[in-house]
Amino acid sequence: MTSRRVLTGSKQVSLEVIKRLSSYLRDLKTLENNGVTVVSSGSLAELLGISSVQFRKDLSYFGPFGKKGVGYNVCTLTAKLTELLGAGDCMGFALAGAGKLGSAIIQYSSLQRFNIKIMAAFDSDRRKIGKKIDGLVVADAKDMETTVRTMGLKIGVICVPAKAAQQVAERMASAGIIAVLNFAPTEIKILKKVHVSNVDICVEIEALSYFVRQSAT
Amino acid sequence: MTSRRVLTGSKQVSLEVIKRLSSYLRDLKTLENNGVTVVSSGSLAELLGISSVQFRKDLSYFGPFGKKGVGYNVCTLTAKLTELLGAGDCMGFALAGAGKLGSAIIQYSSLQRFNIKIMAAFDSDRRKIGKKIDGLVVADAKDMETTVRTMGLKIGVICVPAKAAQQVAERMASAGIIAVLNFAPTEIKILKKVHVSNVDICVEIEALSYFVRQSAT
DNA sequence: TAGATTGTTAATCGATTAACAATC
DNA sequence: TAGATTGTTAATCGATTAACAATC
Numbered sequence: 332m333t334s335r336r337v338l339t340g341s342k343q344v345s346l347e348v349i350k351r352l353s354s355y356l357r358d359l360k361t362l363e364n365n366g367v368t369v370v371s372s373g374s375l376a377e378l379l380g381i382s383s384v385q386f387r388k389d390l391s392y393f394g395p396f397g398k399k400g401v402g403y404n405v406c407t408l409t410a411k412l413t414e415l416l417g418a419g420d421c422m423g424f425a426l427a428g429a430g431k432l433g434s435a436i437i438q439y440s441s442l443q444r445f446n447i448k449i450m451a452a453f454d455s456d457r458r459k460i461g462k463k464i465d466g467l468v469v470a471d472a473k474d475m476e477t478t479v480r481t482m483g484l485k486i487g488v489i490c491v492p493a494k495a496a497q498q499v500a501e502r503m504a505s506a507g508i509i510a511v512l513n514f515a516p517t518e519i520k521i522l523k524k525v526h527v528s529n530v531d532i533c534v535e536i537e538a539l540s541y542f543v544r545q546s547a548t
Numbered sequence: 549m550t551s552r553r554v555l556t557g558s559k560q561v562s563l564e565v566i567k568r569l570s571s572y573l574r575d576l577k578t579l580e581n582n583g584v585t586v587v588s589s590g591s592l593a594e595l596l597g598i599s600s601v602q603f604r605k606d607l608s609y610f611g612p613f614g615k616k617g618v619g620y621n622v623c624t625l626t627a628k629l630t631e632l633l634g635a636g637d638c639m640g641f642a643l644a645g646a647g648k649l650g651s652a653i654i655q656y657s658s659l660q661r662f663n664i665k666i667m668a669a670f671d672s673d674r675r676k677i678g679k680k681i682d683g684l685v686v687a688d689a690k691d692m693e694t695t696v697r698t699m700g701l702k703i704g705v706i707c708v709p710a711k712a713a714q715q716v717a718e719r720m721a722s723a724g725i726i727a728v729l730n731f732a733p734t735e736i737k738i739l740k741k742v743h744v745s746n747v748d749i750c751v752e753i754e755a756l757s758y759f760v761r762q763s764a765t
Numbered sequence: 766t767a768g769a770t771t772g773t774t775a776a777t778c779g780a781t782t783a784a785c786a787a788t789c
Numbered sequence: 790t791a792g793a794t795t796g797t798t799a800a801t802c803g804a805t806t807a808a809c810a811a812t813c
Contacts, residue, residue, distance in 0.1 A: 346755055353754040357733060380735045384782055391796060399795040400789035422757040431652035438648045441733050445750045485760040509763055510756035516658050518597045526759050528752055533662045535745055537570040538563055539727035540639040542743050543702040546726055601806060608772060616771040617813035
């Protein structure tokens with residue numbers, strides 16, 4: 332994995348760090364709901380299955396948030412991480428491919444808690460166009476560029492078959508999308524300035540089955 | 549991410565390498581279908597969006613497969629990688645949580661091409677139990693241990709809500725599951741010998757939105 | 766042969782972790 | 790104060806990449 336960096340003030344932080352911060356925020360919210368007011372890096376790290384140093388190191392890219400000898404105020408840290416990740420403002424995204432997986436993501440309720448909202452879904456299949464999924468009408472793929480541009484969407488989620496993925500990604504990029512989450516089992520080659528995250532469920536399971544076969548020896 | 553290693557003969561190969569090998573195999577199959585007989589690391593790497601050295605290095609953990617000055621025979625390499633990953637034999641898995649995402653995975657046709665097959669699906673929701681999804685009947689979650697053990701399943705996919713994930717994972721592990729793909733937005737703490745891969749769609753998109761906000765400056 | 770391309774060693778780069786001073 | 794825990798520097802570890810000999 333070529334690790335991509337992101338400029339933060341003068342610092343460059345890897346996307347791995349950002350993902351971890353996002354998961355810290357996720358768990359902090361749970362703690363907050365459970366009425367926990369103060370937490371140490373040690374106990375939170377245990378909850379997250381990482382080391383406490385990694386937690387503190389990750390935070391250190393953005394400033395000191397804790398109190399030595401005490402730990403972290405859950406509310407304060409939650410607020411800081413929310414601000415830092417920009418998770419307080421709603422972020423819309425466009426989705427291409429309203430098949431099984433696409434529909435599941437459209438209806439994925441957890442996204443709401445992350446202030447992430449599906450704004451438009453597209454498909455080229457006549458049978459899917461016009462279909463209403465969770466209140467959202469699937470639009471014709473040929474209108475994608477116009478809609479994405481008009482709505483000013485910056486994030487695209489690709490759930491189309493592998494052979495259509497590259498073209499869809501290019502069209503998204505041309506319409507102003509600068510970050511893509513690709514579920515299609517294929518690599519996408521696109522302008523450097525567009526960030527692509529790949530999730531290939533088949534590859535994930537195949538890697539696990541290699542692990543299983545190894546263990547069988 | 550703590551990078552997990554897997555023993556291969558005397559060599560230890562990271563799971564990242566295995567995932568890449570899986571994606572190499574995926575693209576080699578496409579080339580094979582397109583009638584390509586020989587390919588160089590350079591052109592394949594370009595297709596994959598990685599460097600040619602990385603491709604050759606990854607292969608080198610398992611032996612020399614190419615011909616110097618020429619490249620790789622597509623059929624031969626496909627066969628070798630298939631054998632190496634054990635991708636020729638069908639690998640079954642169990643799925644917990646037959647909601648939207650779970651159903652999408654049950655019906656995910658690409659898995660077949662990877663010789664990966666859903667063998668049993670479970671849910672604790674009375675409305676879902678007995679439901680037939682793509683020919684598979686959703687079973688009662690309380691029968692999970694027995695069925696998993698009887699069928700000898702080793703891979704589990706978790707699509708239940710976050711708060712149920714930990715318990716489901718533990719029950720899977722107790723029934724003999726040794727590799728888990730977790731889609732629930734929470735960490736799973738489990739026996740060391742069980743490998744857990746996490747895919748948190750919310751975290752993925754939140755990280756992308758951080759990237760988008762950074763670019764806006 | 767000359768050109769191309771592999772396989773591998775050594776160098777580099779980045780991420781994780783150990784160690785510890787600072788301080789609540 | 791003594792104990793706990795943070796924040797950070799330095800050391801370690803691992804992964805990627807550069808360089809190049811081997812050879813088709």
